[in-house]
Amino acid sequence: MEQTWRWFGPQDRVSIADVAQAGATGIVTALHHVPSGDTWSSEEIARRQAEVATMPDGRPSGLVWSVVESLPVSEDIKKQQGDWRAHIDTYKQSMRNLAKAGIEVICYNFMPVLDWTRTDLGWRLPNGATCMRFDLIDFAAFDLHVLKRSGAASDYDDALQDVAARRHAEMSGADIEILTANIVFGLPGAAETFSLEDVRAHLSEYAKMGEETLRQHLIDFLSEVVPLAQDLGLRLCCHPDDPPFPLLGLPRVMSTEAHYKAVMDAVDVPASGITLCTGSLGARPDNDLPGMMERLGERVHFLHLRNVKRESANLRGSFYEAEHLGGDTDMVAVVEAALKEEARRKAAGRADWSIPFRPDHGQDILDDLGRRAQPGYPSIGRLKGLAELRGIIAALEPRVVADVAAGWLPC
Template identity: 80%
Template sequence: MKQTWRWFGPKDLVSTDDVAQAGAEGIVSALHHVPTGAVWTPEEIAQRQAEIAHMTDGSPSGLDWAVVESLPVSEDIKKQQGAWREHIANYKTSLRNLAGAGIEVICYNFMPVLDWTRTDLAWRLKSGASCMRFDLVDFATFDLHILARPGATEDYDEALRDEAARRFAAMDGAAREALAGNVVFGLPGAAERFSLEDVRAHLAEYAVMSEDTLRSHLIDFLSEVAPVAQELGLRLCCHPDDPPFPLLGLPRIMSTEAQYAKVMQAVDIPANGITLCSGSLGARPDNDLPGMMQRLGDRVHFLHLRNVKRESDGIRGSFYEAEHLGGDTDMVALVEAVLVEEARRRKTGRADWSIPFRPDHGQDILDDLGRRTQPGYPSIGRLKGLAELRGIIAALSPRVSA
């Protein structure tokens, strides 16, 4: 399991020095400043590689650009409208340029409109630490009373609608603005930022799109780009929906094992793979993460290891970002399943037997609380998570390899 670390580039308040000191072996990054749909040029890719390869004083960092996260898929591609064919052609060119730079793993997602959704980006825990949280009542408050989405009332039962109305009435203008800003945070570190009007415009275009239609658009996209990736020796890996249940009336197509299996079977080549995110998938009680790794592990090309604590037993409910070993996912069992899959790959001679992972998200603790990094990406909180995961790997590896 190759230990990696997400880094948002030179403006990231967590430096390559910090990453090297944390003991990570590679960097997960992207060209966040390049507009979605445009080509990633060899020059831009080389520039990011050079930035990763050096510490702030210019000395070698010992780090490489191990995983791209994300080479984004445009809304035009997801909707099959506008410049979607041009964007697919540009995506293929970017894949060729990444392959030319020696980067083999490319993570992306196919979530409509928003990359991830939380209602609180710094929720205070009893310990004094803070974390990101999704509160279903707050989200309903946003949907019903701030966004005022047509048809939203049909998505919530009477009790939830009543509670959302009470919460909205108790909010002042600043609280309402803060909630809207949290929900519509958009793409972390990316060039785009969505306004409420942007969201309303996208939702109107998705209003008539079914889950089957969106899935067919993903399969069409993969039918074009996955053979190119296969030819180039690249591994594409789709990140799950976050959270993994319907929001804002939008279709969700990568929230469960069955949904992943459909897409893997539809474009059945090794380059078409999975980013197994234990935090996103773990927000649903019916997702069995160790079992998914056992059954789909052949196509898992990248791992996000984080944990969430669910606050209800429903498919759709509130949750918060827990410590890496403190949430509802059995992280020890999941890591063991990963190590078993790696051992199987080694025996069959697969060159990609070592699956890169990163300690995804983390609670803000100690000096993190005053640093104001990207929400979910503190330095010390992720260092703690990486250390815990490293301990599990060290404890289980001798047993699995025996």
């Protein structure tokens, strides 16, 4: 498993030197300054590759740009309106330029409007660490009383509406500003940020779009770009919805195993694959992450290994970012399933047998608390997670290799 690390470019408070010391070999990054719908030029790609390859003092870092995260899909493409056909053309040109630069894995998502949603970006844990959290009551308070979305009341039962109203009444003006900023934070590192009016405008345009329509738009997009990806030797991998349940009346099409299977079956080409994020999918209790890795593993092109702790057994509920081995997902079982998939690929002669993974998110601990890095992407917290994941791999990999050699794993 290739050990990678997300990096947001030269402005990232976690430097390339920090990443090199953490022991990762690959970098996951993007041209965050390029707006959605614009082409990633060969010159900009080469500039980012050079930044990845160079320490702050000018020495070689030994790191390479392994995975793109994300090459954004514009709202026009998701809605099939405005400049969506032109945006598909620019997406294809960006793919060609990335392939020319030797980058093979491209992560993207198809979440409408908000690319991920948290209500607190620095929730304090009993031990003094902080983490990101989604509080359903806070979110309902925002939806009902700040955004004042039309029809929002139908999404919450009476009890939740009552407690959300009380929560909102207790908030100061500053509390409401912080909550609003957290929810509309947008894609990490992205060029665009949304205002409340932007969100309202997008919601009105999605108001009549159901799950089936959005899924068909995803399939239409993939039908355009996947054949080119296959020809170029690229692997596209869709990130799941985060969180994996409907919010703000918006449809979700990548929240469950059934969602993924429907899209993979519709565009049944090896280049079209999955970013299996154990944190995003793990926020929903009916998602079986080890089983998904086993059943969908052939199309898993990228792994995000992180954990969340759910605060209820409901399909839609509050959760927080847990330690990598401390949440509700059995991380040992997920890694074992990934190692078995790698062994099957290697035995079958697949060139892409090594699955890149990154220690996704992490709790802010120790010096992270004063670093003010990108929310969810601390230095020491992720290093701790990477060390824990390395331990699992070191313990399991010899046994998996031995099982393959003995013929105990199907290939």
